[in-house]
Amino acid sequence: MTQTYKVDFSDVRWGSVEWTNLCTLYLRAYESHSPAPILGDHAAADAVDRIEYDWARMRRAMRPGSNQYMVTMRAKQLDDWSADFLRRHPDAVVLHLGCGMDTRAFRLPLPAGTIIYELDDQAVLAGKQAILDREHATPRCIRRPVAADLAQAQWPVALAAAGFNPGAPAAFVAEGLTYYLPEQADALLLDRAASIATPGSRLGVDMVSADYLTNPGVAPYLELAASRGDRWQFGSNDPGGFLAAHGWQADITTCSPWPAASADGHHQESPTT
Numbered sequence: 001m002t003q004t005y006k007v008d009f010s011d012v013r014w015g016s017v018e019w020t021n022l023c024t025l026y027l028r029a030y031e032s033h034s035p036a037p038i039l040g041d042h043a044a045a046d047a048v049d050r051i052e053y054d055w056a057r058m059r060r061a062m063r064p065g066s067n068q069y070m071v072t073m074r075a076k077q078l079d080d081w082s083a084d085f086l087r088r089h090p091d092a093v094v095l096h097l098g099c100g101m102d103t104r105a106f107r108l109p110l111p112a113g114t115i116i117y118e119l120d121d122q123a124v125l126a127g128k129q130a131i132l133d134r135e136h137a138t139p140r141c142i143r144r145p146v147a148a149d150l151a152q153a154q155w156p157v158a159l160a161a162a163g164f165n166p167g168a169p170a171a172f173v174a175e176g177l178t179y180y181l182p183e184q185a186d187a188l189l190l191d192r193a194a195s196i197a198t199p200g201s202r203l204g205v206d207m208v209s210a211d212y213l214t215n216p217g218v219a220p221y222l223e224l225a226a227s228r229g230d231r232w233q234f235g236s237n238d239p240g241g242f243l244a245a246h247g248w249q250a251d252i253t254t255c256s257p258w259p260a261a262s263a264d265g266h267h268q269e270s271p272t273t
């Protein structure tokens, strides 16, 4: 294929938050070529094929032979959790907070009428759309991108403008997002999500511990990442307490496996990594 077949992402700054989207996309794509994939995200592989980028450098940096597993196991857990929720609540919607380049709407076998709202920064969504348009990709459900700043209080307004019905149960998914926001913004995000969540809605979210962010062994990596624009800002040693303070009853899992579902009310699961 010639380069004109691809969407040019070569100006995405190495180490930036936008770059982290390419990292997770690349790792999911890589894993899809495994003989026995965990996630099998062929839509990610298709997207990588359509993106002009220095993937050889990415491969050297990401060391996908080992790093593919963390990203794909996390995505698989959230896929299974979302699919299970949709099985029990066929009228539910999915709210993907900080969706980035994730292809959940293309890989999950959801009922065709299911709506997935994908929320992220406008530029991120525009880049994603350019690739999907180039691929003529068709989601397996109804996909509605919503450009919004999730660190601000108004994002539910943009969601409502995109047709979100607050009466339906919702599966909120926040994957790889919370540590990019400062504590106050995470608190606001959870508050705002709880405010539009009808009883029975749930949230799947991953967090890091505060200890991880202050670990001297990790400091050089975090400082280097921050200098490039990829700043990890918040972690909690008490994710259950933090989430409870912001409207969500938590079941905590450290890394994996994913916990069993609870019966009623707001419920959210938070593996610390």
Ligand SMILES: C[S@@+](CC[C@H](N)C(=O)[O-])C[C@H]1O[C@@H](n2cnc3c(N)ncnc32)[C@H](O)[C@@H]1O
Binding pocket: 017, 018, 020, 021, 024, 025, 097, 098, 099, 100, 101, 102, 119, 120, 121, 124, 148, 149, 150, 151, 152, 174, 175, 176, 177, 180, 181
């Ligand atoms: C590490 S990426 C993870 C993307 C995706 N969930 C995945 O697992 O591949 C973090 C995402 O959060 C988004 N994000 C960070 N801060 C945001 C904000 N204030 N408003 C909207 N999106 C934000 C970034 O644009 C990026 O797409």
